[in-house]
Amino acid sequence: MTSIDVLAADTDTDRDLSDFAHEWREWHRGHEARRAAPHGFLAVTGITWLTEAPVRIDGIPGSWSTGAEGPVVELADDEHLRDGDARLVGRHAFGPIPERSGLTVQSGEVVIEIARRGGQDIVRPRDPGHPYLARFTGTPTYAPTEAWARHGRFLAYDAPREVTVGSAAEGLQHVYEVPGVVAFEIDGQVHRLTAFNGQGPGELHVLFTDETSGVTTYVATRSLDIAAPDADGGVVLDFNRAVNLPCAYTDHATCPLPPAGNRLSVAVEAGEKTPLERERA
Incomplete structure (x- = not known):
């Protein structure tokens, strides 16, 4: 049985889950399968x-x-x-x-x-024979909850701006185009995150840290994809789908770090936690 098979053989059955949790679980299984593919990032030597x-x-x-x-x-x-x-x-x-x-x-x-x-x-x-793949048993996560699917608004800049951010690779910098920020509330407090362009038309992508970073979640960054805003700029930030970048698993990554200001002053107890392999390091 492969590590991803072990991950899928969960003790909870799908019929015990809400529709929201079931959809999240199917999404996360697919995400982990791509991560643990024979030529995925965990195979980098x-x-x-x-x-x-x-x-x-x-x-x-x-x-x-x-x-x-x-x-x-x-x-x-x-x-x-x-x-x-x-x-x-x-x-x-x-x-x-x-x-x-x-x-x-x-x-x-x-x-x-x-x-x-x-x-x-x-x-x-x-290398699909890399020992890391054999050791990988899946990424721990918080239990999914609809409370962490936050409604917000995309605030577009008049014109896109360029932002330089650091990297998991020492001395390296990345330059990204920033179309605007996303604003949302947690416990009555407004938070804003600088957003990069996502992969699809109109989609957004944010990198962030929060009060769980370095405690239960990976210290450097987590990543969240956001669907394209609606006609009024409305967005949903589903922090249940906050994931680790490759740098959380390997030192052979060049992942960008969050822009200045993208550290949330709250504990986002949702999404992926620190990989077990990093905890054991």
């Missing part, structure tokens, strides 16, 4: 910051560097990589990679992520 000086990386072929041609790999005569159906041999330049973008090639069962973060090119192998 290391991170290499490329420079002009070629380096070899444990577990994958070639000597790796970067420069005007973007990331470059030099493969020895007995080495090769796969790019889809194409077989890469000799010297291969991948071309400049846009910020927060990336591509993958493959060596056997290992997927090699080549990406750009904070203005620097990186290589991260993802």
